Amino acid sequence: MTDGFIERCSAIVGPNNVLVDEHDTAPYLTDWRGRFTGRARAVVRPASTAEVAAVVRLCAELRVPVVPQGGRTGLVLGSVPDAAGDAIVLSLRRLNRIRTVDTFNRTMTVEAGCILQDIQHAAGEHGMLFPLSLAAEGSCTIGGNLSTNAGGTGVLRYGNTRELCLGLEVVTAQGEVWDALRGLRKDNTGYDLRDLYVGAEGTLGVITAAVLKLFPQPKAAITALVALATPRDALALLKLVEGECGPTLTGYELMSDVSLRLVASHFPDLPKPFPERYPQYALLELSSHESEAHGVALLERAIERALEDGLAQDAAVATSIAQSRALWAIREHIPLAQAAAGKNIKHDISVPISRIADFIETTDAQLEADYPGVQVVCFGHLGDGNLHYNVAPPEGIHHDDFLAEQGPINRIVHDSAAAHGGSISAEHGIGALKRDELPRYKSQVELQLMRAVKAALDPLGIMNPGKIL
Ligand code: FAD
Numbered sequence: 001m002t003d004g005f006i007e008r009c010s011a012i013v014g015p016n017n018v019l020v021d022e023h024d025t026a027p028y029l030t031d032w033r034g035r036f037t038g039r040a041r042a043v044v045r046p047a048s049t050a051e052v053a054a055v056v057r058l059c060a061e062l063r064v065p066v067v068p069q070g071g072r073t074g075l076v077l078g079s080v081p082d083a084a085g086d087a088i089v090l091s092l093r094r095l096n097r098i099r100t101v102d103t104f105n106r107t108m109t110v111e112a113g114c115i116l117q118d119i120q121h122a123a124g125e126h127g128m129l130f131p132l133s134l135a136a137e138g139s140c141t142i143g144g145n146l147s148t149n150a151g152g153t154g155v156l157r158y159g160n161t162r163e164l165c166l167g168l169e170v171v172t173a174q175g176e177v178w179d180a181l182r183g184l185r186k187d188n189t190g191y192d193l194r195d196l197y198v199g200a201e202g203t204l205g206v207i208t209a210a211v212l213k214l215f216p217q218p219k220a221a222i223t224a225l226v227a228l229a230t231p232r233d234a235l236a237l238l239k240l241v242e243g244e245c246g247p248t249l250t251g252y253e254l255m256s257d258v259s260l261r262l263v264a265s266h267f268p269d270l271p272k273p274f275p276e277r278y279p280q281y282a283l284l285e286l287s288s289h290e291s292e293a294h295g296v297a298l299l300e301r302a303i304e305r306a307l308e309d310g311l312a313q314d315a316a317v318a319t320s321i322a323q324s325r326a327l328w329a330i331r332e333h334i335p336l337a338q339a340a341a342g343k344n345i346k347h348d349i350s351v352p353i354s355r356i357a358d359f360i361e362t363t364d365a366q367l368e369a370d371y372p373g374v375q376v377v378c379f380g381h382l383g384d385g386n387l388h389y390n391v392a393p394p395e396g397i398h399h400d401d402f403l404a405e406q407g408p409i410n411r412i413v414h415d416s417a418a419a420h421g422g423s424i425s426a427e428h429g430i431g432a433l434k435r436d437e438l439p440r441y442k443s444q445v446e447l448q449l450m451r452a453v454k455a456a457l458d459p460l461g462i463m464n465p466g467k468i469l
Pocket of ligand 1: 134
């Protein structure tokens with residue numbers, strides 16, 4: 001390339017922060033699951049909003065595509081470049097300052113490259129809670145969380161990342177800085193531009209900072225595992241616990257026995273909560289603002305009722321932080337156990353909570369009819385109507401060979417989600433992975449509106465091209 005891009009970029013961020021050597025760029029080019037490695041002209045690592053703006057202005061001038069990247073834990077090939085090699089990866093990791101914490105306004109202002117776990121700790125140091133929580137929290141950044149509108153385990157009570165954000169600072173696709181770091185809970189002054197950038201997967205501009213909502217820190221979190229016969233019972237239990245415990249219920253996860261068997265076979269040191277096996281399990285978390293005793297009493301009363309009604313088969317309430325962590329560890333090890341078992345055909349669907357049992361029953365039956373003996377590893381955030389519905393090969397078929405069935409299996413699962421009023425991507429986004437499926441599940445009107453937004457905010461089409469649309 002003879003356009004002087006590298007030299008001019010180096011003048012903005014310093015030569016050490018423009019990586020071009022293959023060895024240096026490699027860690028930025030492969031997606032988290034190791035499915036795809038792209039190519040890039042350079043990896044650029046600005047350290048301030050002004051530097052991001054100057055780099056994007058240069059990219060706009062020279063028509064260089066920009067792939068924003070945070071922790072690179074996204075699961076839909078959104079944060080890695082394609083194979084063309086003309087784009088830059090814009091790593092936001094050096095924008096990692098917590099700018100302010102305002103405990104009276106219950107907000108904190110953070111830069112996009114802050115690691116989620118660091119934000120949680122900073123909030124905790126001020127006696128507050130930032131409730132976004134997901135298994136990648138030690139590596140993912142808040143810029144990535146906002147750009148994918150990440151969900152996680154606290155959505156039931158606190159909402160997605162979108163609901164946790166009051167204001168943004170954005171570098172537009174033209175390289176201008178839009179400062180909307182407003183900590184307002186009420187602000188009806190026209191179109192909500194913030195909500196356009198949240199969930200845009202870097203296709204409209206670069207998020208450089210955000211004002212996040214904080215919450216009072218609960219006094220105690222109580223965890224329980226309940227054994228169940230069917231997903232329908234899990235649904236009935238959710239209703240019962242919501243009725244008994246109200247807003248203290250902050251997490252409700254479903255795990256099938258197939259998922260737990262997988263964990264047990266790959267991580268034999270993790271505890272086995274019950275002597276017997278059951279078809280389904282619900283993992284519940286209550287957060288009490290009164291006391292641990294209050295939370296335990298509420299949860300135990302709800303579980304007793306479920307056992308009396310024959311809804312629950314067995315139950316274990318954690319009586320220590322160590323026991324609680326052990327129960328969550330089972331849930332968090334499901335994706336790791338799956339990875340250890342071999343490649344799966346993964347889905348991240350949502351349906352209205354009331355239809356989740358219908359979705360599982362119908363989709364299981366259809367897969368079994370077309371692929372006898374197929375293994376469905378189904379788990380996820382039942383309290384939000386979101387399931388990770390992953391499909392592994394029948395015994396005797398190699399995982400890699402089974403990937404040839406990805407297209408038809410995606411079609412079965414996603415068509416079923418759509419038929420149940422659902423979505424083909426609940427929390428991971430579209431990226432490049434699901435881009436070609438999107439037109440099947442969105443109306444022409446919706447796609448045209450999305451294209452119009454893209455054309456208005458990124459008229460040169462340099463922001464993360466080939467992702468979403
Ligand atoms: P990246 O992967 O770097 O980027 C993700 C997308 O955002 C890309 O399109 C990228 O271009 C864009 N982007 C990144 N930063 C910016 C920015 N500053 N400005 C503009 N665009 C930007 N997700 C859930 O929702 N719930 C879960 O429970 C969950 N669990 C997970 C567990 C594991 C083990 C893993 C690996 C992932 C999980 N995820 C989950 C996926 C989730 O989307 C990401 O972990 C996280 O939100 C992405 O953050 P990141 O910083 O890694 O972003």
